[in-house]
Amino acid sequence: MSKLLSLTRAARLVGVNRVVLQKKIQNGELDAHDGMVNVDDLLACYPDAELEDTVEIQRISRIKEQAFGKRVFERALPDPEVLAARVTELSRTLALNQAMLENLKGLFNKLLKKLDETQCDAASQQMMGDLRLWIRHEAESAMEPGLGNLLAIKDNMLRVMAAHVTVLPSGHDFLLEGQDTLLEAAMSAGIPLNYGCSGGNCGLCKARVVSGEVKKTRHHDYVLTEAEKSQGWILLCSNTAVSDVSIEAAVAGSVQDIPFQEITATVKSVEPLGQDMMLLHLQTPRTQRLRFLAGQSVVLKVGQAFSAELPIASCPCDDRNVLFHVRRQNGNLFSDYVFDRMKARESVEIEGPQGEFILHEKSPRPLYFFAFDGGFAPIKSVIEHAMSLNAESIRLYWIASSREDIYMPNMVRAWADALDNFQHEEQVAGFDLRSLTARREESLIRQLQAIAEKDAGLMEGDLYVAGPEAAVRVAERFFLDLGLPRARVTSSLIT
Numbered sequence: 001m002s003k004l005l006s007l008t009r010a011a012r013l014v015g016v017n018r019v020v021l022q023k024k025i026q027n028g029e030l031d032a033h034d035g036m037v038n039v040d041d042l043l044a045c046y047p048d049a050e051l052e053d054t055v056e057i058q059r060i061s062r063i064k065e066q067a068f069g070k071r072v073f074e075r076a077l078p079d080p081e082v083l084a085a086r087v088t089e090l091s092r093t094l095a096l097n098q099a100m101l102e103n104l105k106g107l108f109n110k111l112l113k114k115l116d117e118t119q120c121d122a123a124s125q126q127m128m129g130d131l132r133l134w135i136r137h138e139a140e141s142a143m144e145p146g147l148g149n150l151l152a153i154k155d156n157m158l159r160v161m162a163a164h165v166t167v168l169p170s171g172h173d174f175l176l177e178g179q180d181t182l183l184e185a186a187m188s189a190g191i192p193l194n195y196g197c198s199g200g201n202c203g204l205c206k207a208r209v210v211s212g213e214v215k216k217t218r219h220h221d222y223v224l225t226e227a228e229k230s231q232g233w234i235l236l237c238s239n240t241a242v243s244d245v246s247i248e249a250a251v252a253g254s255v256q257d258i259p260f261q262e263i264t265a266t267v268k269s270v271e272p273l274g275q276d277m278m279l280l281h282l283q284t285p286r287t288q289r290l291r292f293l294a295g296q297s298v299v300l301k302v303g304q305a306f307s308a309e310l311p312i313a314s315c316p317c318d319d320r321n322v323l324f325h326v327r328r329q330n331g332n333l334f335s336d337y338v339f340d341r342m343k344a345r346e347s348v349e350i351e352g353p354q355g356e357f358i359l360h361e362k363s364p365r366p367l368y369f370f371a372f373d374g375g376f377a378p379i380k381s382v383i384e385h386a387m388s389l390n391a392e393s394i395r396l397y398w399i400a401s402s403r404e405d406i407y408m409p410n411m412v413r414a415w416a417d418a419l420d421n422f423q424h425e426e427q428v429a430g431f432d433l434r435s436l437t438a439r440r441e442e443s444l445i446r447q448l449q450a451i452a453e454k455d456a457g458l459m460e461g462d463l464y465v466a467g468p469e470a471a472v473r474v475a476e477r478f479f480l481d482l483g484l485p486r487a488r489v490t491s492s493l494i495t
């Protein structure tokens, strides 16, 4: 019987996005059994699979490297003990398979001998001869290193370098590579497992190993009872996967699952992103990271005098390095402070997160993002998260008051260069999107109308709109008037 592979592993082996395989299954082009595909069906779908080529994976890696910072990539090779355990397991499987192969060879030779010894008439002799030739030919072909064998070799290599993790009961799955803990690997795959400190203190990441082998990677202060240990309970932030594993763990499904947090972070850097936009990089303590869903906001406070609610402009997969885009607003005390006085290493209080501008992960629809000016900040966070989840189609329209308000054009171009599933278009409105007269509203509606007319897929998509209130309200009305259901238009207002 042909070998079964998880969808994640199969996608990795033939070098395509997991969503592409899901689409093939939905269209009936590829059979799946309990979320697994068999090697023969996979090869029938991808007869020209470039087994040595991992173009798609390299592209995703590049984009993640830029988006997620170094944390995810700093430890590429598994721990030596984990590597040794995986190689030992593969060697055991190899030895069993070799023994089985020897038995089959013996059986095969006995069969040929039996055919040689069988006495029969001339016509039957001819038939026996043909049968012997056919058996020999088939046996030799089976030993040839064909595509299926190459796939098996690649799969074995992947098994040494990465473990496949299934989360129950949600059914999420991901590959754990390098020396990542189970928690880190889940986060870089965009799966919001329950957790708190990331450092073995709070116990919130407690999960039960249902099958497979894990290895503790560091001491943790949180104490698991002997009964819990014997039932397979572990801390996800302190263990890695040795073999493919299934774990029972809670996954945050909505904003209500994320607790309110108060964290004292440190300013790592403040850098201009253009004339009127500043990139504020905060770093949380190692043991108290910010848990949030992509697209949410927090309140930042400097002392008693300066505070602002800002959308987070980074991905939840890097919960220690949290980024914000701060716009210059003359007379706004927080903005003035960031532009004129804020220095590296000073303390900033983070409170939150809040907001419901989050990705509808279960929706199969293409994703459309409309960023007005600094509305790009929460949209950037959601897009990076969607990339982690291998979303099938992401389209960004960035409409700005002026050319300068498209303040990260290079990042958007880099996404487009690296990802086939990402497309973007920037447009300049030519007026301040924060204050719209009736004439400007009409002009903005004409811009949206032109987009809707040339982009037929928009009516089938989930729309995410973010920016100053005036522009967002116009866009919401326009899309609802077009006939899009309210539930498919999600918006975020920024100041």
Ligand code: FES
Pocket: 195, 196, 197, 198, 199, 200, 201, 202, 203, 204, 205, 206, 222, 235, 236, 237, 238
């Ligand atoms: S997240 Fe706190 S113990 Fe794992």
